[in-house]
Amino acid sequence: xxxxxxxxTRMTEKLDYEEMLGCMRCGFCLPTCPTYIRSKDESASxxxxxxxxxxxxxxxxxxxEGVEKTLNECLGCLACEPACPAGVRYSVLLEDARxxxxxxxxxxxxxPVRERLVRKVxxxxxxxxxxxxxxxxxxxxxxxxxxxxxxxxxLRILDWFPDQLQKMETILPTVPPKTERRRRPERxxxxxATTARVAFFSGCLMDTMFYETNANxxxxxxxAGCDIVIPKTQQCCGALHGHAGEQTGAVTLAKxxxxxxxxxxxxxxxxxxxxxxxxxxxxxxLLKHDPEWAERAERFTAKIKDFASILIEVGxxxxxxxxxxxxxxxxxxSCHLRNVQKGALAPRVLLQAIEGAVYIEQxxxxxxxxxxGVYNLLQPVIANDILEMKMGHVNVTAAxxxxxxxxxxxxxxxxxxxxxGTDSMRAVHxxxxxxxxxxxHAI
Amino acid sequence: xxxLREKIGADVVFTDSTTRLAYSFDATPNYQAMPDxxxxxxxxEDVQAVLRLCHEHRIPVVPRGSATNLAGGTTPLSGGVVMxxxxxxxxxxxxxxxxxxxxxxxxxxxxxxxxxxxxxxFYPPDPSSMKISTIGGNISENSxxxxxxxxxxxxDYVLALEAVLPNGEVLRTGGKLAKDVAGYDLxxxxxxxxxxxxxxxxxxxxxxxxxxxxxxxxAYFEDLDSAARTVxxxxxxxxxxxxxxxxxxxxxxxxxxYANIGLPTDVGALLLLEQDGPLDVVRRDxxxxxxxxxxxxxxxxxxxxxxxxxxxxRYARRIALSALARLSPTTILEDATVxxxxxxxxxxxxxxxxxxxxxQIATFGxxxxxxxxxxxxxxxxxxxxxxxxxxxxxxxxxxxxxLGGTITGEHxxxxxxxxxxxxxLGPAGIDVMKGIKLAFDPHGIMNPQKMFAKAAKKRIVxxxxx
Numbered sequence: 001x002x003x004x005x006x007x008x009t010r011m012t013e014k015l016d017y018e019e020m021l022g023c024m025r026c027g028f029c030l031p032t033c034p035t036y037i038r039s040k041d042e043s044a045s046x047x048x049x050x051x052x053x054x055x056x057x058x059x060x061x062x063x064x065e066g067v068e069k070t071l072n073e074c075l076g077c078l079a080c081e082p083a084c085p086a087g088v089r090y091s092v093l094l095e096d097a098r099x100x101x102x103x104x105x106x107x108x109x110x111x112p113v114r115e116r117l118v119r120k121v122x123x124x125x126x127x128x129x130x131x132x133x134x135x136x137x138x139x140x141x142x143x144x145x146x147x148x149x150x151x152x153x154x155l156r157i158l159d160w161f162p163d164q165l166q167k168m169e170t171i172l173p174t175v176p177p178k179t180e181r182r183r184r185p186e187r188x189x190x191x192x193a194t195t196a197r198v199a200f201f202s203g204c205l206m207d208t209m210f211y212e213t214n215a216n217x218x219x220x221x222x223x224a225g226c227d228i229v230i231p232k233t234q235q236c237c238g239a240l241h242g243h244a245g246e247q248t249g250a251v252t253l254a255k256x257x258x259x260x261x262x263x264x265x266x267x268x269x270x271x272x273x274x275x276x277x278x279x280x281x282x283x284x285x286l287l288k289h290d291p292e293w294a295e296r297a298e299r300f301t302a303k304i305k306d307f308a309s310i311l312i313e314v315g316x317x318x319x320x321x322x323x324x325x326x327x328x329x330x331x332x333x334s335c336h337l338r339n340v341q342k343g344a345l346a347p348r349v350l351l352q353a354i355e356g357a358v359y360i361e362q363x364x365x366x367x368x369x370x371x372x373g374v375y376n377l378l379q380p381v382i383a384n385d386i387l388e389m390k391m392g393h394v395n396v397t398a399a400x401x402x403x404x405x406x407x408x409x410x411x412x413x414x415x416x417x418x419x420x421g422t423d424s425m426r427a428v429h430x431x432x433x434x435x436x437x438x439x440x441h442a443i
Numbered sequence: 444x445x446x447l448r449e450k451i452g453a454d455v456v457f458t459d460s461t462t463r464l465a466y467s468f469d470a471t472p473n474y475q476a477m478p479d480x481x482x483x484x485x486x487x488e489d490v491q492a493v494l495r496l497c498h499e500h501r502i503p504v505v506p507r508g509s510a511t512n513l514a515g516g517t518t519p520l521s522g523g524v525v526m527x528x529x530x531x532x533x534x535x536x537x538x539x540x541x542x543x544x545x546x547x548x549x550x551x552x553x554x555x556x557x558x559x560x561x562x563x564x565f566y567p568p569d570p571s572s573m574k575i576s577t578i579g580g581n582i583s584e585n586s587x588x589x590x591x592x593x594x595x596x597x598x599d600y601v602l603a604l605e606a607v608l609p610n611g612e613v614l615r616t617g618g619k620l621a622k623d624v625a626g627y628d629l630x631x632x633x634x635x636x637x638x639x640x641x642x643x644x645x646x647x648x649x650x651x652x653x654x655x656x657x658x659x660x661x662a663y664f665e666d667l668d669s670a671a672r673t674v675x676x677x678x679x680x681x682x683x684x685x686x687x688x689x690x691x692x693x694x695x696x697x698x699x700x701y702a703n704i705g706l707p708t709d710v711g712a713l714l715l716l717e718q719d720g721p722l723d724v725v726r727r728d729x730x731x732x733x734x735x736x737x738x739x740x741x742x743x744x745x746x747x748x749x750x751x752x753x754x755x756x757r758y759a760r761r762i763a764l765s766a767l768a769r770l771s772p773t774t775i776l777e778d779a780t781v782x783x784x785x786x787x788x789x790x791x792x793x794x795x796x797x798x799x800x801x802x803q804i805a806t807f808g809x810x811x812x813x814x815x816x817x818x819x820x821x822x823x824x825x826x827x828x829x830x831x832x833x834x835x836x837x838x839x840x841x842x843x844x845x846l847g848g849t850i851t852g853e854h855x856x857x858x859x860x861x862x863x864x865x866x867x868l869g870p871a872g873i874d875v876m877k878g879i880k881l882a883f884d885p886h887g888i889m890n891p892q893k894m895f896a897k898a899a900k901k902r903i904v905x906x907x908x909x
Binding site: 021022024025027039040042043048055060061066069085 | 460461462470510511527576768769
C-alpha cells in the first residue's frame with residue numbers, strides 16, 4: 001500500500017492538473033479512439049483515461065495494475081486531440097503518466113528483470129546511440145543476406161518466438177549495405193533553381209532499415225529545388241523513449257538533435273516519418289522547464305515540416321510530372337503526421353496528381369492501423385483486432401497500392417496484407433511511390 | 444457480485460477500481476461518484492436478471508449510454524450498478540413498408556441516422572452529440588437538436604418501446620402504428636424518464652422520407668432585437684425552417700478570437716438559417732427568409748453557393764462550443780427554453796444576470812424553438828465564483844419560467860436541475876410524477892437522486908437583479 005501511495009505522489013507531481021481539468025468530459029473523443037471503438041469500454045477511451053489519471057491525483061483510486069494496463073493499452077495515436085473541443089493535450093498527460101510509472105518501478109525495484117533488460121537494450125543501447133543501431137542493422141543485413149534467414153525459416157527456429165514477432169520478422173525490409181549508407185554526402189544541392197534551404201532529419205530506423213526511403217526523399221527534395229544538409233551529429237528522435245515513459249533518454253536525444261541542427265542556417269527541418277516528426281515538434285514541451293534549452297527547443301520545433309507539405313509548398317508538382325501504370329491507390333494516414341503535425345492534406349494532393357493511377361480514399365483512413373511504435377509487439381491482441389478492422393476498409397477500396405508515411409505503419413500494413421489482404425496488394429512509403437512515379441514518367 | 448457473475452457471465456461484470464472510476468461521471472461538470480460495479484448485458488434476459496437481483500437486494504441501477512448528458516443524469520450518485528449497453532447496439536430492423544426502424548439502446552444515434560439515410564429515409568432528431576450519444580440515452584433524455592423547430596424532438600419519433608421493469612418484468616408499449624390510443628400513453632411516460640422508471644431494451648422509431656435538397660444562409664444583425672424579430676417574423680410568414688440558430692455578440696467575439704475566420708465582431712447577433720425539402724419549396728422559403736432578414740435590418744445576408752460554402756457558413760455555429768471551452772478550465776453549458784417570441788427578452792435577461800453576478804455568460808442556441816444555451820466560462824476550483832454561477836443559473840431558470848418557458852429544453856433534469864423541477868411543475872405535478880415513479884419502481888432503485896430533489900429550491904425574486 002505504501003508503494004502505491006508513493007506512485008500516486010509521483011503522478012501528482014508529474015501530471016499537469018490544469019491540463020486534466022481542461023477535459024470537460026463531453027465525449028467528443030470517443031468515436032475517434034481506436035481502442036474505445038474496439039471495446040466500447042469507457043476505461044479504454046481518452047476521456048476515461050484522463051479521468052483515471054485525475055482519479056489517482058485526486059485520491060479517488062490507487063494507481064494499481066488496472067491503471068497501468070489502461071495507460072499501456074493506449075496506442076498514442078492522438079486522434080482524440082484534434083477532436084477535443086477544449087484542446088486538451090492528451091499526449092502530454094499520457095507521456096507524463098507513463099514516465100511516472102516507469103520511474104516509480106525503477107526506483108522501487110518493481111520492474112521485472114526481463115522488462116529491465118529489454119528497456120536497457122532498446123532504450124539505452126540501440127536507440128540512444130546511432131552507432132549501436134548501425135551495428136544491429138548490420139546484423140540484420142547479415143541475417144538477411146547470408147542465408148541465415150532462409151535457414152532459420154527452414155529450421156522453423158522462429159516457432160520458439162511469440163506469434164507477433166514471427167510475423168514481423170517476415171516483413172522486415174531488406175537492409176542495404178553499410179558502405180552505401182556511408183557514401184551519402186552531408187550536403188546535397190538542389191536540381192535547378194533553389195526554392196528552399198532545408199535540413200533533413202534522417203532518423204534511426206529510417207536511415208538504416210528504410211535507407212532506400214530516405215534516399216528517395218532526398219531525391220524528391222532535390223527535384224523540388226531544395227538545398228539539403230544532413231547533419232552528421234543528429235540522433236534518434238526519442239519518440240520510442242518518450243512513449244515508453246523513458247523521459248530522461250528522450251531529453252538527452254532532444255538536446256543532441258537541437259545542437260546538431262541549430263548549427264545550420266535552414267528554413268525547415270524535414271522529416272519523412274510521421275512518428276519522428278510529431279515527437280520533434282514536441283521538443284518545446286519536453287524541454288520547457290529547462291532554462292538553457294527552452295528557447296532553443298522552440299526555435300527548433302518551429303522549423304519542423306514533413307516532406308509532403310514542403311513539396312507542395314515549393315511547387316514540386318509544377319516542376320515534376322508524375323505518372324504510374326494504371327492502378328488503384330489508397331492512403332493510410334500516419335496518426336502522428338495527421339493528428340500532431342496536421343499533415344493529412346499534402347500526401348493526398350500528391351497522390352491525386354499522379355497520372356494513370358486512381359486515388360481512392362478508404363473509410364476511416366484517419367484511424368490508427370495498430371502499429372503505434374512497438375505497440376503491436378506489446379499488445380498483439382488489440383493491435384491485431386485493430387489491423388483486421390483496418391484491412392476490412394482497405395479491402396473495400398480494392399486498391400493495389402496502400403501508401404503510408406511512417407515506417408511503423410508501413411510494416412503494419414504489410415503485415416495486414418499478409419494476414420488479411422490479397423496477393424495483388426503492396427504497401428509502399430509515399431516517398432518511394434513518388435520516386436517511382438517520377439521515374440515512370442521519365443521512361 | 445458473485446450472483447451477478449453467475450447470472451450473466453463474469454466477462455461482463457466489472458468491479459475493479461479503474462473501470463469503476465471510468466464510469467463515475469458523465470459530461471456534467473462537478474458531478475462524480477463511484478459505482479460499485481459495471482454490468483454490460485448482452486440481451487433483454489440479461490437485463491431482467493440484473494434488475495431482479497438489484498430489486499431483491501435494493502441495489503441502485505443507473506442505465507448509461509455514452510454519458511454525454513449535461514445534467515448529471517448518468518452519474519451514479521448513490522453507487523450501485525451502472526448498466527452499460529456496449530453489447531446491445533444493433534439495428535434490429537429497418538421496415539421500409541411501415542417506415543420504422545427498430546434498434547437496441549446502445550446504438551449510436553449517428554450510426555442509426557446513416558443506416559436509414561442509405562435507404563433514402565430520415566431520422567430527424569440530431570442532438571449535437573449524435574456522433575457519440577446512444578439512442579437509448581436520447582430516448583431517456585428526450586433529446587432535441589438543431590432540427591427541433593421543424594421536426595420536433597426524440598419523443599415525436601418513438602413509436603414503441605420494450606423496457607424491463609425493476610422487478611424484471613418486460614413491458615411493451617406502442618407498436619408500428621400511426622394511431623394508437625389504447626390507455627395511458629406509456630411510451631411517452633418512458634421517453635424522457637431519465638432511467639428513473641425502467642430500462643429500455645429496444646425501441647421502434649418513426650422514419651420519414653429523406654428531404655431532397657437543403658439550402659443554408661447566414662445573416663448578421665446590428666442588435667439582438669432585430670435578430671429576434673426576424674425569427675418571429677419568419678414563422679409568422681408561415682415558413683418553418685429546418686434550422687434557425689442564434690449566436691449572441693459574446694459568442695461571436697469568442698468564436699472569432701479563437702478561430703480567426705473573419706466574423707464581424709461589431710455585430711449584435713447572427714442567425715444561421717436552413718431549409719430542406721423539395722427544391723422549389725426550399726428556394727421559395729430561402730427567398731422569403733432572405734427578404735425578412737433584410738426588412739428587419741440585417742447588416743448582411745449570405746446564401747450558400749454550394750455545400751462547401753454552406754459548411755463554412757455553419758462553421759461558426761459548429762465551433763461555438765470549442766471556442767467557449769477554451770476560454771477557461773470549466774465550461775458549463777445550460778439549457779433554458781422560452782417561447783420563441785421571448786428570445787430577445789431572455790437573452791437580455793441572461794446578459795443582465797451575468798453582469799449582476801460578475802460572471803462571463805455567452806449565449807447561443809436554437810432560436811427557432813426558443814431553446815437557448817447560456818454558457819458560463821468559469822473554474823470549478825474557484826468556490827466563491829462557483830457559488831455565484833449557481834445563483835446566476837437559478838436566476839436564469841426563474842427568468843425562463845417567468846417568460847412562460849421551462850428549465851430544460853433538451854438536456855433533461857438529472858441531478859443538476861432536480862431542485863428546480865418543482866418550479867416548473869408545482870407541488871401537484873411533482874406528486875403525480877412521484878406516484879408514477881412509485882408504480883414503476885416501488886423500492887426506488889432506478890437512478891436514485893435524479894429528477895426528484897430532496898427539497899425544491901426556494902424560489903426567490905431574481906436575487907442578483909435590483
